[in-house]
Amino acid sequence: MKILRKVIREIVDHAKQEAPLEACGYLGSKDGIIKKIYALTNIDKSNEHFSFEPKEQFLAVKDARAQGLEICAVYHSHPASPARPSQEDIKLAYDPNMSYFIISLADGNKELRAFSIKSGVIVEIILEVIDDKGV
Numbered sequence: 136m137k138i139l140r141k142v143i144r145e146i147v148d149h150a151k152q153e154a155p156l157e158a159c160g161y162l163g164s165k166d167g168i169i170k171k172i173y174a175l176t177n178i179d180k181s182n183e184h185f186s187f188e189p190k191e192q193f194l195a196v197k198d199a200r201a202q203g204l205e206i207c208a209v210y211h212s213h214p215a216s217p218a219r220p221s222q223e224d225i226k227l228a229y230d231p232n233m234s235y236f237i238i239s240l241a242d243g244n245k246e247l248r249a250f251s252i253k254s255g256v257i258v259e260i261i262l263e264v265i266d267d268k269g270v
Contacts, residue, residue: 136234136249136260138162138169141267145172147245150212150238153177159185159211161195162236163204168265171204177211184223185211208249210236217241218248220257228252234260 142162149172150158156177163171173195176188199206213221218239220228228235231253239246249260 136169137167137263137265139267140264142169142172143247143264145174146210146236146238146247149174150214150240150245153212154214154240155182156180157182157185157212157214158238159187159209161192161199161206162208162210162234163199163202164207165202165204169207171199171202172210173199173206182214183221206233208234208236210238213237213239213241215241218246220250220252225252225255225257 149160152158158174159177160175161173162169163173175191175195177185178188179186196206216239218237220235220237224235224237234249235252236247236249247262249262251258251260
């Protein structure tokens with residue numbers, strides 16, 4: 136899966152801004168490249184789980200459609216745990232067509248990993264980082 140370098144920076148920035156709470160949002164892609172982040176509010180205000188603010192979620196989907204983007208992934212942060220799906224993440228991965236990105240800030244790291252989660256089966260997705268120029 137291809138992702139713009141600037142999108143990764145924006146995910147990291149959002150996670151750092153929200154810490155110690157979980158940050159969350161959508162990622163939008165076009166032509167097979169993730170090009171846009173939709174940083175959403177975690178209305179759970181928790182460091183262990185998240186829920187999107189419904190109005191923001193609707194506006195993100197509407198904006199993506201208007202820009203010809205596909206909402207292809209959900210991202211969230213793990214402020215103090217590794218970048219791997221928790222049992223709750225696996226249980227709540229309802230959409231088998233969605234990718235799930237997790238950014239870990241544990242131990243001062245900024246590790247971003249992506250996963251496909253289908254019927255409880257987790258497969259890591261290899262990310263190819265694309266430079267922002269010329270895309």
